Amino acid sequence: MAVFTRQRLRLSAGGAPPMRWVPGVRTSVWLWQAASAAGGALLGAGQVYGGAAPFGLAFVLGCPAGYAVAAGLGAATASLLLQPGILGIALAGSTLCAAVSRFAVKNRRVAAAVGLAVLAAMPPSFWFLRGSVTPSEVARLLCTGLLAALLGAGFAKLPLRQPKGLCLALAVAACCVQRFAAAAFAPGLALFAAAVFCCAVSGTLEQTAVLCIAFCAALTAADRALCPAACAVALGGLAAGCLFPGDRRRCAAVFAAGCGVGALALPDVSALLPLATGASAGLAVALALPQSLLQGLFPPPAPPLQAQPLHGAARRLAGVADTLSDIADTVTAVCDRQAPPKGETFDFVVEHIARTTCQGCTRRSACWVRGYSTAMDGLYQLKPTLETLGKVEVENLPGQLSVCIHPGDLCLAANHGYRLWRSRRQTRARAVMLRTALTEQYSALAGALAQLSAKLSQAGLPDPRRGEKVARFFADLGLETLECCAATDLTGRLSLTVTLPRTRFTETELDALTSEISRLCRRDMALPEVSHCRTVTTLTFSERPLFAAQFGAASRPAKGQTVSGDAFDQFCDAAGRAQMLLCDGMGTGRPAAVDGRMAAKLTAQLLRAGFAAESAARLVNVALNLKSADQESGATLDLLTVDLYTGRAGLFKAGAAPSFVVRGGTPYALEGNSLPMGVVDTLVGRSTAFSLDGGDWVVLVSDGALTDGSEWLLQQLQLCAKLGHTPDRAAETIADAAARRAGDKQDDITVEVLQLVRKGQ
Known part of the structure; x- marks a missing residue:
């Protein structure tokens, strides 16, 4: 039953949701019907200079079809009561006919044709009944019909939810309410003052200027005597919008001063009173309105053209990222399908011996024609010896080559060919490594540029008003x-x-x-x-984030070492993120310290530049691979990123030891099996996402802190949390305890602690 009733209400309103008229306003259909009748009555009473009254009929032609009957009844009633003689009767008849046509046919053009036809038929009818019709009455009716058609089209094309439609409605309302002027009070002027002041505070200077022009034209059409006063109010509104937009108090002072300057242009002193009362009343009403309502009536302007280059740059970055990714894929695919180059198999050594030693030998035909298989077997038997000893001597020659009459020359040729072959293989391996590093770097840069492109495309809207204030x-x-x-x-x-x-x-x-x-x-x-x-x-x-990050760290070098192979960094970047990273160089002492500090420094620089964790790790992996081309080196990576606005956290691990989260005094372990950076060509990491709240801890440790397992560390973290230790004190306590437990087996030990603190706590 309730659903059926709601459907009937929708049908009675012509299927158009009533709340779409004014943004943010939701109420019942019957109240909107009553508001339509009241609006029709107000507009039906309005007149312009010369006696034409087009507003009631225009409102019926422009409003939604579901409200046409209510608007027509209100406009017809006001026309009969407030419009003079033949004009009132003609307007009432044409308005009612147009309203019925709108509701029945739901076509504005048909309704306009019916209303205008009824209005045009009125002069002959009255001439037939009354015996005479003056030319001024005929001209008034024709002007009313023409203006009603134009304004009706304007109401239909410019709804109230648009700034242009709101401007038109306010100008028409100011012209109509002026009909109810009492003594020296001009209600239309008061509405003008309130609207233009609100626009000067919350709108743009362009919107204020358009509103001033529309109101001046409407008030002048309603009453010629109000033209100087309307110009004075327009001067005050434009001055306020130009000098102090957004500042109510200063805008009010400038508005009053502008109206005072405009008052100097009044023709006589008697016109000063309507200006003073109307402007004062409008200013008081505008100051009483809440700021949220002003922002709803006059929404902020569209982003200026300066914002477009950001989106253009985002598109270009996305295109560059796609291109780099395609280049990496193409290079990899071509090199994978390419046949092994000539000279990279042991056939190169065999061909070198045959070319340098056997080509001019007198037994060449006997060895390479009749004894071809025996000679080839013998030459291939040299490969294990060459790979083991690096060279071959005469006594190492296999039995198949015992018939050779130049054994010394054969050994020299074999040794020289083997050295050339090894050089070619090393060159090939280095080329493969460089190619892999290049393609991996292309892929990592492509991913990083794609992420930067996404950030630029979501950069939001510029706020020129606040920028000008600052x-x-x-x-x-x-x-x-x-x-x-x-x-x-x-x-x-x-x-x-x-x-x-x-x-x-x-x-x-x-x-x-x-x-x-x-x-x-x-x-x-x-x-x-x-x-x-x-x-x-x-x-x-x-903006100040919801959370703040408190850091703590402690580091102990390995037993007998003065330098720790671990490196760490802790900072908050400009994007409102807390970053905490830990790199453990392989081994101990200075070589491990070089790898760890290099990895930590490069990762921190990339993070500060806006790179995401995985992209930064891939680029650092390429750098470590190139560095460790001739010697084994690498480093683990533990990287924690916390969004201080939301508390969302991400932990990226590449070969690192387990990490720990302490929530509500209870510790939890976070593990992720992966390989360190610099070990393989392509980084294999593990990412974990979780949420943090005020008071939670995240603890990163190097593997030296877990020599005796992790159970004692969980208990130590629980104890530190219960005792209310600060991050610095907790890190020092855990590092000292780990060093005591490790004893003579102590490796590099580093402990980092991040505590999230909610603002205001």
Whole structure:
């Protein structure tokens, strides 16, 4: 039954959902029907200079078909009561006929034709009944019909949810409410003042100018005497929108001053009172409206053209990434299908001996024609000897070659050919390694560029208003802003990038800057990231994250070593992510330290540049492979990335020891079997995603901390959590305990601890 009732209500409204008229407004169908009748009554009472009254009929022609009858009844009633004589009767008849046609046929053109036909038939009818019709009455009816058709098309093409439609509706409403003017109060002027002030605060200067033009035309059409006052209000609105957009108090002061300046153009003192009362009433109403309602009525402008290069750059980066990936795939496929080059099998040594020793020998025909199989068997018997000793002597010659009359020359040729063959194989192997490194680097760069492209395409919308505010603030401080960009990403977070001539800031100055910019932007901003490049300084402000990261670390070198082979880094980047990485170089001492520190430094640089964990690890793997071409080397990687806005975390492991999460005082182990970096050509890592909350810990350790297993470490973490240790103290405690347990077998030990702290705790 309820479903049937809702369906009937939809059908009674012509199938058009009523809430689409005004964004964000949801109410019952009957209230919308009542609002349509009230709107028709208001518009049916309006007139323009010369006596034409097109608004009621235009509203019926332009509104949705489901509301046409209610709007027609309201407009017909107002026309009979408030419009004079023949005009009121003619308008009532044409409006009702057009409303019935709209509801029955649901075609605006048919309804407009019916309404205009009824309106055109009225002068002959009244001439027949009354005996006379004045030319002015005929002209008034014709002008009413023409204006009604034009305005009806405007109402239909420009709905209220669009800024243009809202502008048209407000201008028509101002013209109509002026019919109800009382004493020195001009309601149309008050509506004009309220609307243009709201637009100056929340809209753009272009929208304010268009609104001023529309209102001035509407009020002048309603009452010629209001033209100077309307121009004064327009001057105040344009001045407010031009000087202080977005600032209510300053906009109100400038608006009042602009109206005062415009009052100097009034023809006499008597026109000052309608301006003062109307502008004051409109300003009071506008100041009482909430900011959220203003943003709904005057939405922010579309992104400027400056935002388009970001999307263009994103597309170009995506194209470059696809090209690099295709190059890597093509090079790999071609080299895999290519036949082994000549000179890379032992046949090369055999051919070298035959060419240098046997070609001019007198027994060449006997050995290579009649005894071909015996000679070939003998030459191939040289391969094990050459591979074992690196050379062959006369006494090492197999029995098949005992008939050779130049054994010394044969051995020299075999040794020289074997050296050439080994050189060719080494060159081939190095070429294969370099090719693999090149294609792997292409693939890693392609993945990284694709990720950067995705970030650029989701960079969000620029916020020029806040950017201008911040630029003015730095100008007031005497600092020239070379560039000031504000943008809101898809999650609603605001970021600011300010480029200045090279300037040094103290911590106190940065605190004061952050506080003032937070007040200007009405967002809680974090301390900026400061970067100096040659002659410029860049300040990057971001919204303060929901969480903060507290780091702790402790490292102990292996027994008998002064340098640890482990390397680590901990930092928070400009994107609001906490990064913690640990690299363990293979072995101990200085060689392991070189690999570990190289891997940690390169990974940290790539992460700060915006690369994702896996892409950074693949590029570092290529670097370690090239470094370890002549000697075995490599490093494990433990990389933790935590989004401080959401608490989402990702852990990437490449040959690293297990890690641990402490949640609610209870520790859990996170393991991932994989190979270290620099061992194989293609990195084989393991990624794990999980969520963290305030108070949770993540602990990364090198394998030296787990010499005695992980059970004691779980118990130690639980104890540290219960005692409320800080990350630094917990790391030191665990590192000391691991060193005591390892004793003389102590390897490099490193412990890193990250604790997530919710803001406000």
